Amino acid sequence: MPQPAVRPQRRTSPARSRAPHGLSWNEAVERFLASKRAENLSPATLENYEWHLAGSRAKIFLADHEVISPRQLDGEMLEALQAELLAAGVSPALVHSFHRVWKNFAGFCIRRGYGADPDVLAVKAPRQPQREPDTYSAEDERRIIKAARSPRDRLLIEVLMRTGLRLEEVAHLSVDDVIDGPEGAYLRVRQGKGAKDRVVPLDTGKVRLSKKLRDYIRHARPATDGGSSALFLSQRSRGGVYEPLTGRAVQLVMRRISMETGIRVHPHKFRHTFATRALSAGVDVMALQRVLGHTTLAMVSRYVHYQKADLLEAWKKRSD
Incomplete structure (x- = not known):
């Protein structure tokens, strides 16, 4: 979730206090968002x-800078934004996110003739410290699953832990997305991030997640009688109708488990755990990229970089 706003001490730049003519900042933002809707981006990305x-x-x-138009957006302004966010204690990752979105917006404004100085596109993002991806231990996993109060919540946690799906992808799964193919069982993730379908294998040599899913569908999932085909449903009906579980509802389940266990339960931590374990188990990097739905190998490389077990094992074979 975005951090609460903190106002650092600063002085307004006199050069930006003059109101330029043309499209307002908010009008330009609305047109930018409309263009992104036309690209069929997800509601979460638009938000x-x-x-x-x-x-x-x-x-x-x-x-504070009396900015009312995209014509005032230049390299100096973006640098000021980044510096002030960092001074306010905002994490480098979130400042990097601001950098990316504002530069994207600036490029849009330049292409549409709404203003913005092209020098904004040359501003560098703040350097982010490289940290090992945060993952769950086997004991963490045991405690989290034990804290789940229903078969639905237990399976929800297992699906997140063993597939690496994003929050909204899990919420959008349907019963028909659990597939027993001739070469094995898998989940069909439809229109995930980037509007791309992909296949996520379900079973390993030790864990048959597909069986748990089938058992849940047959015995624990509420009967809908032709209603919603969502895999995960609300546990209470409204007028006899069970609603699909929303991403927000999944977050509330995780928040409750976090409070009861003292463990930070977060969708991306499940994703990091899945990727790290897959690499440790010998999964090919290219295959992992496809399963995670990443567009480039660079996005998977940090998991490779922090494979401590492989590094330590290689050191044991040194002859010096």
């Missing part, structure tokens, strides 16, 4: 763009 450009932190910065 993320809007928060970065017109949310609480953006409003403070824009007000």
Whole structure:
């Protein structure tokens, strides 16, 4: 979740206090979001763009610098935004996210003739410290699953832990997405991030997640009588109708488990755990890239970089 707004001490730049003519900042943001909707981006991505450009932190910065038009957006402004966010204690990762979204917005404004100085595109993102991906231990996994209060919540945790799916991807799974193919069982993830379908294998040599899914569908999932085909449903019906579990509802399940166990339960931590374990088990990097739905190998490389077990094992074979 975005961090609460913090207003650092600063002085307004006189050069930006003059209101330029043309499209307002908010009007340009609306047109930018409309263009992204036309690209069929997910609602979560659109909400993320809007928060970065017109949310609480953006409003403070824009007000303090008296920015009312995209014509005022230049390299100096983006650098000031980054510096002030860092000074306010915002994480480098979130500042990097602001950098990416504002530069994307600037490029859009330049192409459409709404203003923005092209020098903004040359601004470098703040350097991010490289940290080992945060993962769950086997004991963490045991405690998290034990804290789940229902068969649905236990299976939900196992699917996240053993498939690496994103939050919204899990929420959008349907019964028909659990497939027993001739070469093995898999999940069909339809229109995941980037609007790309992909296949995620379910079973390993030791764990048959496909059987758990089939058993859940047959015995624990509420009967819908022709209603929703969502794999995970609400546990209480409204007028006899069970609604699909939303991403927000999944977050609430995780929050409750976090409070009961003292373990930070988060969708991306499940994803990091899945990727790290897959590499340790010998899964090919190219295959892992496809399963995770990453567009480039660079996005998988950090998991390879932090394979401590492989590194230590290689050191044991040294002859010096």
